Amino acid sequence: MTEKEKAAQGLLYDANYDEHLKKERLECIEKCFDYNHIRPSNKEERRALLHSLLGHVGEHVTIEQPFHCDYGYNIEIGDNFFMNYNGVILDCAKVTFGDNVFVAPNCGFYCAGHPLDVEQRNQGLEYAYPITIGNNVWIGANVAVLAGVTIGDDTVIGAGSVVNKDIPSGVIAAGNPCKVIRKITEEDKKKYWK
Numbered sequence: 001m002t003e004k005e006k007a008a009q010g011l012l013y014d015a016n017y018d019e020h021l022k023k024e025r026l027e028c029i030e031k032c033f034d035y036n037h038i039r040p041s042n043k044e045e046r047r048a049l050l051h052s053l054l055g056h057v058g059e060h061v062t063i064e065q066p067f068h069c070d071y072g073y074n075i076e077i078g079d080n081f082f083m084n085y086n087g088v089i090l091d092c093a094k095v096t097f098g099d100n101v102f103v104a105p106n107c108g109f110y111c112a113g114h115p116l117d118v119e120q121r122n123q124g125l126e127y128a129y130p131i132t133i134g135n136n137v138w139i140g141a142n143v144a145v146l147a148g149v150t151i152g153d154d155t156v157i158g159a160g161s162v163v164n165k166d167i168p169s170g171v172i173a174a175g176n177p178c179k180v181i182r183k184i185t186e187e188d189k190k191k192y193w194k
């Protein structure tokens with residue numbers, strides 16, 4: 001089994017030293033470099049590069065620069081997506097965003113993790129679990145979404161959260177670790193600020 005196949009099966013794999021994965025990552029970060037150096041006003045070139053970088057790009061997708069990811073082809077984005085400055089996606093597994101997702105500045109989506117055991121970790125071993133974000137999700141600034149997490153539809157994640165477990169649909173959740181604060185209700189139609 002190749003290291004890439006092990007990763008896809010959720011097994012520990014050699015991310016640091018495997019030549020094939022290193023080559024794929026280098027190709028990807030070269031493309032990220034190119035993306036981050038396109039003039040912000042050159043929307044056509046930005047769009048074309050995102051299509052060549054990512055696995056799927058829906059309609060009306062904006063990713064502000066700078067943006068960084070590891071492989072690109074594992075990222076699938078629905079329609080009407082906005083990611084603000086300094087987005088980081090460590091996509092050693094699939095990262096899927098539904099439709100109408102807003103991501104604030106400095107957010108990270110980290111599929112990767114390393115063993116707690118020091119001998120395994122120092123061999124460069126890693127695991128990769130997918131991240132899934134539903135439809136109509138707003139993720140506040142400086143949020144870290146960790147490996148294996150699913151965030152349900154219509155949910156808001158408060159700024160500064162560390163999302164280490166699944167979050168259900170239709171709620172506000174925040175904090176470190178991120179917990180549900182309350183459901184979003186009809187009353188919220190009357191409220192847009194404190």
Ligand SMILES: CC(=O)SCCNC(=O)CCNC(=O)[C@H](O)C(C)(C)COP(=O)(O)OP(=O)(O)OC[C@H]1O[C@@H](n2cnc3c(N)ncnc32)[C@H](O)[C@@H]1OP(=O)(O)O
Nearest residue numbers: 084102103104105140141157158159160172174175181194
């Ligand atoms: C796409 C873009 O670029 S967006 C631009 C960047 N903007 C942001 O990142 C803003 C993100 N917004 C937030 O984090 C907001 O606090 C929201 C949306 C979660 C607020 O939701 P509201 O329901 O209005 O929260 P409200 O202020 O009433 O707080 C409810 C409780 O949650 C707590 N809370 C709210 N936000 C957070 C947070 N980010 N982290 C921890 N606790 C929080 C409050 O302190 C309060 O607790 P209390 O009841 O003990 O006092």
